[in-house]
Amino acid sequence: MTNHRIGIAFCYHESHTFSPVKTDIRAFEQECLVEGDDILSTFRGTRTEVGGFIDVLEQNGAAVVPLVCAAAIPSGTVTASAYETIEERMLAAIGRAQPLDGILLALHGAMVVEGLADPEGRLLSRIRAIVGADLPIATTLDLHANVTRQMVEQTPMQFGFKTYPHVDMYEQGVRAASLLLHSLAAKQVYHASFIKLPMMPPSINMLTQEGPMHDLVELARAAEEREGIVNVSVFGGFPYSDIPDVGASILVIAADKPAGDRVARFLADKMWDQRERFLLSLPGIQEAVDEALRWEGDRPIVLADVSDNPLSGGTGDTTGLLSELLSRRVRNALFGALYDPETLDACRRAGVGAELTLRLGGKHSPEFGAPVEVPAKVIRLSDGRFRNQGPMNTGLLVDTNGAAHIRVEGIDLLITGRALSANDPELFRHIGIEPTEKRILALKVKNHFRAAFEPLVGRIINVDAPGLASNKLRNFLYRHIPRPIWPIDDWKGDLPWRKGGHTA
Numbered sequence: 001m002t003n004h005r006i007g008i009a010f011c012y013h014e015s016h017t018f019s020p021v022k023t024d025i026r027a028f029e030q031e032c033l034v035e036g037d038d039i040l041s042t043f044r045g046t047r048t049e050v051g052g053f054i055d056v057l058e059q060n061g062a063a064v065v066p067l068v069c070a071a072a073i074p075s076g077t078v079t080a081s082a083y084e085t086i087e088e089r090m091l092a093a094i095g096r097a098q099p100l101d102g103i104l105l106a107l108h109g110a111m112v113v114e115g116l117a118d119p120e121g122r123l124l125s126r127i128r129a130i131v132g133a134d135l136p137i138a139t140t141l142d143l144h145a146n147v148t149r150q151m152v153e154q155t156p157m158q159f160g161f162k163t164y165p166h167v168d169m170y171e172q173g174v175r176a177a178s179l180l181l182h183s184l185a186a187k188q189v190y191h192a193s194f195i196k197l198p199m200m201p202p203s204i205n206m207l208t209q210e211g212p213m214h215d216l217v218e219l220a221r222a223a224e225e226r227e228g229i230v231n232v233s234v235f236g237g238f239p240y241s242d243i244p245d246v247g248a249s250i251l252v253i254a255a256d257k258p259a260g261d262r263v264a265r266f267l268a269d270k271m272w273d274q275r276e277r278f279l280l281s282l283p284g285i286q287e288a289v290d291e292a293l294r295w296e297g298d299r300p301i302v303l304a305d306v307s308d309n310p311l312s313g314g315t316g317d318t319t320g321l322l323s324e325l326l327s328r329r330v331r332n333a334l335f336g337a338l339y340d341p342e343t344l345d346a347c348r349r350a351g352v353g354a355e356l357t358l359r360l361g362g363k364h365s366p367e368f369g370a371p372v373e374v375p376a377k378v379i380r381l382s383d384g385r386f387r388n389q390g391p392m393n394t395g396l397l398v399d400t401n402g403a404a405h406i407r408v409e410g411i412d413l414l415i416t417g418r419a420l421s422a423n424d425p426e427l428f429r430h431i432g433i434e435p436t437e438k439r440i441l442a443l444k445v446k447n448h449f450r451a452a453f454e455p456l457v458g459r460i461i462n463v464d465a466p467g468l469a470s471n472k473l474r475n476f477l478y479r480h481i482p483r484p485i486w487p488i489d490d491w492k493g494d495l496p497w498r499k500g501g502h503t504a
């Protein structure tokens, strides 16, 4: 048992710098912006990083000191004023909470703020400035974090997710909290071995059940069995952040620094050598719909509109796939969720049972497809609040800011007041739509939804439609990433870690 006072906090955003939708303070307020005891009521008992922090601290008799939790759904660059507000509240809460014995901080690692390319690095260094160089700080990071040297310099104790779909958030929260308490009890010092690779793979083939990321995570877990190695994280990075620190990296936490360096170089070599495996060629819209129409399985087929996945920064309202489904007169299909507050308002004004003409989608990124005008019937309305039942963020309350179930010919559509990925079937079930009764599920998703949907469906096709989260990275006009970087450029010459001296 311990009587240590440990601060817990959460600052989470994945910033798609090409998105036209800036992330302001309202976006955090809509998703999560809580302080003090509200953090405990929001996260206690959830399978999240903060849920993991709370469980470990309470089981060990530590005093949980809730600070600030701020998260917004992935979208465009965070506004300077939103970030300043959150940072000020975080630093003020830490100041008031002193003396603390340690801090647990759940980060994403791919946040970008207007005029600030490495906000997590700055946040950690400003926390350091308050608590001093010796206070243990442990973090959790998303597998898609663009980890920076500035971040790693603030603390070696950083734990990346090892799953995609991310179903080990809780486990990594537990590991971070456990190591933090252990470092206090044993007065153990840890070291970071960090390598940034000159590559930014698209995330489409970063799944951890199979493929290159699966193999790398297996090697990471095996390396954790070695003497002196505590934890090994493999970060795929987030390629839609146009920043100098974009891309993949390896971070090893070690009690034995030379052993950590060796593991980091080994994993960096393996990741680099397998880079071509991260690339996939996907069918276009017509080809994918052809395939879906030929589907004869007992369970539904999914057309995953991966280029408009809101959790990759997609606007959630592109219409390319929807237009094709309508023009092909597809029957018994479900499309969603389409982010369209105007349509939602129109449905609410018209009421359940009303028939009306709607202009669907195409409002936030019309360059990827114009709104689609259709006759529709309002089937049901809801407040859009439900709890996740699937394996990801289980138990967490989700609020879509209202929802409408509408029917357009043979297609049922879910319209929401916020952009969000269809990662949990409860998104549809809460309003009375049963996805397993449909033949075709056209979903605004990428990979994460597999955790809950794979057991329900017969086949999944990733569709190459136009959208902000397209896996064709060469189509984006990068200005700030380091060059050369794979797969935009070929890489020639020595790799930094093979020259030695490049691990932190």
Ligand SMILES: [Zn+2]
Pocket (backbone or CB within 6 Å): 142, 143, 144, 166
């Ligand atoms: Zn992620």
